[in-house]
Amino acid sequence: MSLPRRALVTAAASLAAALTLAACGSSSGASAELAPAKGSTAPNGITVNLTPQQNRVTTAKVDAIAALVPEEIRKRGTLTVVDSIGTTPPLDFYANDDKTIIGVEPDIAELVGNVLGLKVEFNPVSWENIFVGLDSGKYDVGFSNITVTEARKEKYDFATYRLDVLGFEARKGSGWKVTGPKDIAGKTIAVASGTNQEKLLIGWNEQNVKNGLKPADLKYFQNSADYYLALSSGRVDVYVGPNPSTAFHGVQSGETEVIGTYSGGGDVLGKIAATTKKDNGLVRALGGALDEIIRNGTYGQVLKRWGLDGEAVRSSEINPPGLPKPKP
Known part of the structure; x- marks a missing residue:
């Protein structure tokens, strides 16, 4: 999906209420320390930095978790992340340079890359091409508000990181x-x-x-x-x-x-997850990295930064029960 990029970035003063925090179940008065440069302050006190210089929350590499990454990816040194075209704030959208992708999804992906000792490479595509790219092995993992479903579990492995x-x-x-x-x-x-x-x-x-x-x-x-x-x-x-x-x-x-x-799961609690091709050996590393950032607090800082702390999970689950398949 896409919206005019400039219209989105100039409107980001509304991000905090964006999150209709009451609707999401988040605590009121959430705030975050962001770079003050050319940002906007939303009604609940969150300052949104719209520049390419995001000053993202970072964390340290954890060797034991990084060792779980398949050898091919470790040698390459990069984690190829696929996400939907960056026009859905506050999930992922373009900074005011109209080319740098910012938002909660890239922030979490970067933290995972930190833990794994990998440089994150973002690849924005249309929604359907996320799965085409994962199927072909072109991309390692999708961070794009992807919900775990029983049907998708037949082709993909999941490590959860947010409620849907x-x-x-x-x-x-x-x-x-x-x-x-x-x-x-x-x-x-x-x-x-x-x-x-x-x-x-x-x-x-x-x-x-x-x-x-x-x-x-x-x-x-x-x-x-x-x-x-x-x-x-x-x-x-x-x-x-x-x-x-x-x-x-x-x-x-x-x-x-x-x-x-x-x-998002209807009567089942929907969960958003990092998504990777089934049995490619990466999901344990992703789950370990997500658990690490949840444990060390950087995950919470990122969610609060974007007003999404009401959608936090206590731990990352690998391939949990997903949305059921449609009845025949």
Whole structure:
């Protein structure tokens, strides 16, 4: 998905509320020490540094964990990270130079690289090409708000690092809230194809039809700019996406708001994970590195930096139960 880059970076003063922290369950008054250069201060006190000089939180290499990295990657000295095209703040988006990717996902990836003693190389691509690149071995790992699912576990290994929360974003004053399937009956909804939010909505539609309610009409567009154009024009009633980005956009635009949140796993607790090709030998190193940054506190600093401390996990799980496969 993509939005005009400049529009995003100039709007980052809204990042903290972005996170509709109450909706995410984060503590109030969170703050972070960021470089003051040309940043913006959001209402809850978080200062967002939009420059390419991110002064990221760093940590030390841990030899015992680095030794778990497959030899080929150790010799190469780089960790090739694939992420979706950087236009979904605060997950990953472009700094004010329009080319440097910043956000919570690259920050966590860099910390993992620190622990493993590897230089992180970012490769922004479209969503579907994340998996194409992982399948081919072109990229080592995906850090891109990827949810663990039972279907994906057949092809990929996962090491979790954040909870998955979805946001339902509608025009302000729409007068409705979303708490479950019945609330979307008969509505027109924008959603990205191939995402767990699409799977959630399809499941809700099935429930509504069984209960004698109208299904929601799901609409698909090429990028997020198109979603928001459709939302502002009234062609769709709501857009469903990652809660951090929907809340960010709501505060940025002043025209929309999050009218409900839900676990990305539906009735199962959804979990976001570092994603790598199955059985390539890398997942234990990723899980070990994530556990290390959780233990030493740098992980918490990064989440607080972006206002996402309410989505923290206590430890990294390797291949935990994921979203169930759709019923045949």
